[in-house]
Amino acid sequence: MIGIIGGTGIYEMAEYGRLERRESLITPYGKTPEISVFKLHGRRVAFIPRHSPGHDKPPHMVNYRANIWALKELGVRQIIATNAVGSLKRSIGPGDFVVPHDFLDFTRSRPSTFYDEKTVHVDMTEPYCRNIRSALSGSSGVVDGGVYVCTEGPRFETPAEIRMFQTLGGTVVGMTGLPEAVLARELEMCYASICLVSNYAASISPSKLTIDEVFEIMDEKKNDLIDIIDAAIRDLKTEQSCPCQHALRGADVNNHEEELYEGFNDICKPEKEEQHHDGP
Numbered sequence: 001m002i003g004i005i006g007g008t009g010i011y012e013m014a015e016y017g018r019l020e021r022r023e024s025l026i027t028p029y030g031k032t033p034e035i036s037v038f039k040l041h042g043r044r045v046a047f048i049p050r051h052s053p054g055h056d057k058p059p060h061m062v063n064y065r066a067n068i069w070a071l072k073e074l075g076v077r078q079i080i081a082t083n084a085v086g087s088l089k090r091s092i093g094p095g096d097f098v099v100p101h102d103f104l105d106f107t108r109s110r111p112s113t114f115y116d117e118k119t120v121h122v123d124m125t126e127p128y129c130r131n132i133r134s135a136l137s138g139s140s141g142v143v144d145g146g147v148y149v150c151t152e153g154p155r156f157e158t159p160a161e162i163r164m165f166q167t168l169g170g171t172v173v174g175m176t177g178l179p180e181a182v183l184a185r186e187l188e189m190c191y192a193s194i195c196l197v198s199n200y201a202a203s204i205s206p207s208k209l210t211i212d213e214v215f216e217i218m219d220e221k222k223n224d225l226i227d228i229i230d231a232a233i234r235d236l237k238t239e240q241s242c243p244c245q246h247a248l249r250g251a252d253v254n255n256h257e258e259e260l261y262e263g264f265n266d267i268c269k270p271e272k273e274e275q276h277h278d279g280p
C-alpha cells in the first residue's frame with residue numbers, strides 16, 4: 001500500500017481514486033485524522049491530511065507519531081508527503097516543485113522517535129527514499145534534489161535565520177517535514193516529499209509573508225501537484241530494492257547481531273491486496 005501525507009492546501013485528495021473506506025485509527029500515540037483508502041493504478045492508497053481536515057493542527061502540534069504509526073498499521077510501505085515551502089533561492093520561485101534529497105532539522109519540541117524504551121540509531125546517510133524521489137522527479141519541471149530546512153514554527157522565519165539557512169546550504173524551508181521523515185525510516189517505510197514553493201522565504205520576499213499568498217499558490221498549483229503524485233504512483237515499483245526497508249539492520253544497540261535482526265518488515269507482512277505491480 002502507498003501512503004500520501006497531504007500538507008497545506010491539498011485536502012481534496014481524500015476524494016481521489018476509487019474510495020474504499022474512511023477511518024480514524026487509534027494508535028499508541030493517539031487518534032489520527034480520518035484516513036481515506038482508495039484504489040489508484042491498481043494500487044491501494046491511504047491518504048491522511050497531516051493537519052487534519054480544516055487545517056486544525058498547527059505544525060508543532062501535529063501528532064506525527066500517530067500518523068506514521070497508523071499508516072504502518074494499514075500496511076503502507078511507501079509514503080509520498082507533500083509540503084508547502086518557502087524558497088531560500090532566488091532561482092526557485094513560487095509555483096516551482098522541489099524533491100529534496102536531504103534535510104536540516106531545526107525543530108525543538110516534538111516527540112521525534114518511536115524508540116524511547118530502547119536505543120535505536122537509524123542511519124540517515126540517504127534521508128529520502130531514492131525510488132520514490134525518482135518517481136516524483138520524473139514529471140517535467142520538478143527540481144530533483146534540494147535541502148529541506150525544517151523549523152519549529154508556527155511563526156515564519158527572521159531575516160537572520162534565513163541568511164543562516166542559506167549559508168548552511170538550505171534550498172527550501174517548511175515546518176512539518178521533520179520528524180515525519182525520520183519516523184517513517186524508524187518503521188522501515190520508504191518516504192519522500194514533493195515540495196511546492198508557495199513563496200520566497202522571509203526577507204527574500206519583497207513583502208511581509210501572509211498565509212493568503214501561500215494558499216493562493218497552493219490553489220493555483222494543486223492540480224499539478226496531484227498530477228505529479230498520480231504519475232509517481234503509476235510508475236512506482238513495489239519491489240523493495242532500497243535500504244529504507246531494512247533501516248533497523250545495524251541500528252539497535254541491544255540487538256545488533258546480524259542474525260538477531262528482525263525489523264518491522266520481517267514481523268508485519270504486507271497486506272495481500274496489491275495486483276500486478278506489487279510483490280509479496
Ligand SMILES: CSC[C@H]1O[C@H](OP(=O)(O)O)[C@H](O)[C@@H]1O
Nearest residue numbers: 007008059083084174175176214
Ligand atoms: C499555511 S503556511 C505554513 C504551513 O505550510 C506548510 O505546511 P505543510 O508542510 O503541511 O504543507 C508549513 O510547514 C506550515 O505548516
Ligand code: HPA
Nearest residue numbers: 084085086173174175201
Ligand atoms: O516561508 C515559509 N517558511 C516556513 N514554512 C513555510 N511554509 C510555506 N512557506 C513557508
